[in-house]
Amino acid sequence: MMTTTQVNFSSNKELEVIEYPAKVVNVEKMVETLGGLTSISHALGNEQKRLELRFHPKNPYNKSAGGDCVQGAGLLISVKVRRSKRNLLQPTEYRVCILGHCKRAFSFNSLCDFQYLPLYKQPNATVSALTFNLSKLIPQSVTDTSYFSQTDLPMISLPHIFARVDTINSTIFRGDQQDDGQHEILGVIQKTSYDSRDIVPFSMTDSFPERPDLQIVKRMRIKYVSDEQLQKVKSLFEECPIWTRIALLHESGVSHEKLKCIVPSLSYYFSTGPWRTLYVRYGYDPRKDFKSRYYQTFDYRLRFRSGMSEFVANRKDQLKKLNETPYEFNELVQDINHPYFEENKLPRSRQCILRYCDIHMPKIQEMIEKIPSPRTGAICNEKTGWLPAGFDMQVRQIMSNSIKELLRNHYRKGHIHAEFDAVDNAVCYQCRCCYI
Incomplete structure (x- = not known):
């Protein structure tokens, strides 16, 4: 059986998509849970504003679910299927009409189960029933003086804050494993402190940098590094190919700010491995030199x-x-x-x-x-x-x-030793040399 399709591209209307996380039976109540048309208009007009959803709009004691704006392209398509009832052999006709397009959508992916109902029990009630009356809990207006003259106010203690975050954290923390530690690779122990440098993870197969980046040389000119300062650090790397940061500061006498610009032009930095946190001269491969054992990290x-x-x-x-x-x-x-x-x-x-x-x-x-x-x-x-x-x-x-x-x-x-206690097997009380 043959089918025919007709597509209509006449509409260029731009639409906004709200992925409502519930089955919509009444559109007016759905709009009311979103704060009304005014709140929806504010959220649509501001790209950084979240769309708030309250399943109990009249109850202020609940946390709203936040709808985040997600960028993406989409089309709203209307498909009509026409079949002939008189002639069943006649091919089916599909009419496709594009009603509009969208560039973004509001999606509710946050937690929304923080709901509290301010229910309380009447003290003199014969039936143990719970009462929901917001007029006794919240003043109806600024001039509502009768609220402050009430004597039978219910005792309700609600949390000041429902939750610090409303996003799901899927991080799985690794437990402490009991092993000998002989098969783990050494990792980074601190954040890098020098900018614009080659940070290299140790590898047994990859090659290491041979020369610095051209932007690093330009950075030295901006920082006004003198030739004498550069030559001092360069001579240290010629004598020894691997250095620590504190050793370079001590031996060269160059200030910390100047050394931050000089070191990346002469060496790369190991973030892992036996030479981690050390600066290695460009062109030097410690994997091929047995003397590099003297320069390993301890x-x-x-x-x-x-x-x-x-x-x-x-x-x-x-x-x-x-x-x-x-x-x-x-x-x-x-x-x-x-x-x-x-x-x-x-x-x-x-x-x-x-x-x-x-x-x-x-x-x-x-x-x-x-x-x-x-x-x-x-x-x-x-x-x-x-x-x-x-x-x-x-x-x-x-x-x-x-x-x-x-x-x-x-x-x-x-210190002078005091008399020893025979019961404690000669333990000195005035100094700590016996404990060490």
């Missing part, structure tokens, strides 16, 4: 219960108090801007990002030197780099023992 953190909280504070607190009263035991703690770890000093902060070459301890440097050279064709590990598994734990234990011994000597020199 993240050392002090425990709060290790007895050093009174010596070493947070880095932010130290910077705030830098021009104020000095610390009580400042002879033990390294300077806040010192980039290296000294054997006879406490760390500069509770968390230190170091390179292994920044740890000035002969025992640790000897351990790194004795690591056997890899065979021909061997590649570094995605997590541990050129160092063996568990090497960082050994270094961390050596540093912790050195700090404990330093604190023992400090307490023994500065």
Whole structure:
């Protein structure tokens, strides 16, 4: 059976679409739930205004559902089907008429189940029935003085705010997993602080940047970076291909604002991997150089219960108090801007990002030197780099023992031991050297 279709494109009317989240039986009540024609006109005239929907328009104790404006194209089509009743063999005729088009639609995708009915029970009523009377709860007008003279007001306590947000959060938080941590890739530990630089995630297959962007060179001219300052930082990268930010500030003597413009023109930044948070010279690939093990990232953190909280504070607190009263035991703690770890000093902060070459301890440097050279064709590990598994734990234990011994000597020199308690197996009460 053949069919014929006729399409009419005569209408160019622009329409607005409201996806009403209910079955519409009465159009007037539907418009009333949307706030009336006035509220609908305000929402249609402002692209940033939400369309409010209240299923109980006369009840103020409910949260309205918000309709968000969604951009999209659509057509309103009327299709009429004509069939001949006398001649059933006659082909069916379809008449399609385009009534209008739309460019946006209001969709209600937020939560709308925050509804409260101010129902209360009469105190002297014989039947336990609930009463809904807004005239006793809300004044009818500004001049309604009879509202304030009522003595039998119902006790109704409704929330001041129904919900902070009305959108659905589908985030699934990962639980704490008990594992050895040997198969996880190191990730980003802080937000990047330098603008306009190459931020590279560590990969075993992808290539690393060879040269900087041309916009970075133009940025240095705007910031008035001198040739002498650029040469100081450039010479540091020629001596050593990988640096930390605090080490560059200490060795070059260039200010922080100038270094923000110079570093992106000479190096790229690793956001993950064994060399994360470090700046690597353009053209240098640490995956191919066994000497790059000296420059791998070592993240050392002090425990709060290790007895050093009174010596070493947070880095932010130290910077705030830098021009104020000095610390009580400042002879033990390294300077806040010192980039290296000294054997006879406490760390500069509770968390230190170091390179292994920044740890000035002969025992640790000897351990790194004795690591056997890899065979021909061997590649570094995605997590541990050129160092063996568990090497960082050994270094961390050596540093912790050195700090404990330093604190023992400090307490023994500065305090006199009191008498020991025989029951507690000789525990000193005036100093903490016995607890360390």
